[in-house]
Amino acid sequence: MIAGDTDFEIKAESRGAHWIAWLTRGSSDQPLDSIILVGQTREEAESKARVWADKLTADPLLIRG
DSSP: OBOSSSOBEEEEEEETTEEEEEEEOTTOOSOGGGOOEEESSHHHHHHHHHHHHHHHHHOGGGOOO
């Protein structure tokens, strides 16, 4: 979970030869704003999701939904 004005949770799963990660908010398991991030490893995908969460925390106007 990323702390800030808006709390996000990072979810990840394997998809074939790569991993995807996405942010959720609240009780939803759906990707926030339908955005998924792809990495070759789970760590890479989750790292990209943390960077995205930091950007959303810094500028909540980026959140569409």
